[in-house]
Amino acid sequence: MRSQRKGNTAPISPVAAILAVLLLAAVTAGCTETGEEGEKDIVVAVTIPPEQEFVERVGGDHVRVIVLVPQGADPHTYEPPPGVLAGVAEAKMYAAVGSGIEFELAWMDKIASLNRNMLVVDCSRGVDLISTGEGSHQGTDPHIWVSPRNAKVMVENICEGLMEVDPANADEYRRNADAYLEELDRLDAEIARALAESGVEKIMVYHSSWAYLARDYGLVEVPIEDEGKEPSPQRIERLVTLARDEGIKVIFASPEHSTRSAEVIADEIDGTVVTISSLEKDYIENMRYVASVFAGSSEP
Template sequence: MHKWLHVTAVALLLSAALLVGCDQGATPESTGKLNITVSIVPQKYFVERVGGEYVDVNVMVLPGASPATYEPRPEQLQDLSDADAYMRIKVPFENAWMDRIASANPDMLIVDTTEGIERVPMEVHHRHGEKEHEPENPDPHIWLSPELVKVQSQTIYEALVELDPVHQGAYEANLDGFIADIDVLETDIRETLEGVESRRFIVFHPAWGYFARDFGLEMIPIEIGGQEPSAAEMAELITEAQRERIKVIFAQPEFSTRDAETIASEIGGEVLLISPLAPEWLDNLRNVADTFAEVFGQ
């Protein structure tokens, strides 16, 4: 009888130990992965390229939503209690939400991935051929410049090393590999756009300013400062498109295409969608360059 009780007690202790072990195995600490939250989908790609197998990345702005107007869900703020870091990129929604994001987890490292980057003011294209700057409205779309993504990746690397110095060697190797891929991307895009005569393009939302600057293009936005154009401005855009023989108006999935379609209809052209928020960043920029080259060659 005593022997049976002894065996049963041992079995119960072993079962409890196994249950504790299973529970511990489910925690982020025991998996060895950092829990990182970012603002937009392209940042997820950057962090995963540098962090590799040692990071789990969550995205605040859900696919299809706009970083300009997004409002985080309550469960997203709750999930930040498990985050090791939040990597911000200063897209507009952060202006209203960053304090609440930070207060959701006082122990969470806040990383400003715009550090070391001089963000240029949004260019407002006036219909008379002049350009002015809005000094209070810096262009947030720094993830669409390969050169600026190199700077962001270095900041991401430094943050990961601060949180997890044990894997510094892996992070450094991943960073070097990512930078090499960006170098190849830049070369490919320049070769793709080499020789095209027309380098001006009309786009609804002015997301592609840094990309245009990097590769010698000129962006003509329909939307100005978040405001849709007036009837007079629409007329001037149509005239400009006709003068420049522009036949394609670019738009993006996160915004209405109504104004783009109106202009395209007036010039006998078409609307093409290009997304600045696609998940596969390298492939997306390469595909966008191919699209520009094809359109410029028409």
């Protein structure tokens, strides 16, 4: 019986043997490469979509970003579902806005407790914060990212954080950050030129999100909201008068908030409502668009 089994087994040719070895080597190499690539992923949690762009532009292929407040949600009031916060457990770094945004004030302790080994980066470190004197923003305006000049500071803080959690790729992070900072420099110059040439002095917005941009480019932001609440009829009347006196023809609303009051004022001044968001992921293109509509929002 043993001799019959040997007789029924076809001999393996040298060529077939070599091909089999090469195939096994290729499969093994593929498995190893996938494993190494998985190990390269640096999971980074961020609060808002613009920070996702900042982290991805600095981190390149080495990072995977978890956004805690998704597109279209209001970071002042958003409550994340359990599944979103669970993802923080695998993050090596959390890029917090750090400027007093309500989501972070409400959830930071919970987020930190899910991953005590996670590096928390305060992206507002080095930013000259605007004091609001209002309790709802803990005394500071949290919307620091709307100015490219502040965005550059945030990118630097993110770069330093990535270099700390992944020193093996520190040189690449530095190169990526420098390239992106050059783009932000060009954006800064474009916005400064566009707004200076427009002659616009005041922008009327429903929600006060643009104070840092206004400060850096010589504008005055006029919010319709009254300390986070719908305006009274008397306030709307005053805003209508102001818009007429200043030649304001565009009222800016945001997709995260009601447009009702903005529409009332626009109707009274025979103007229009334009929706803009400070929370778009495509930061440079969004800010370029925002500057263009601000530049055309008043009559000379």
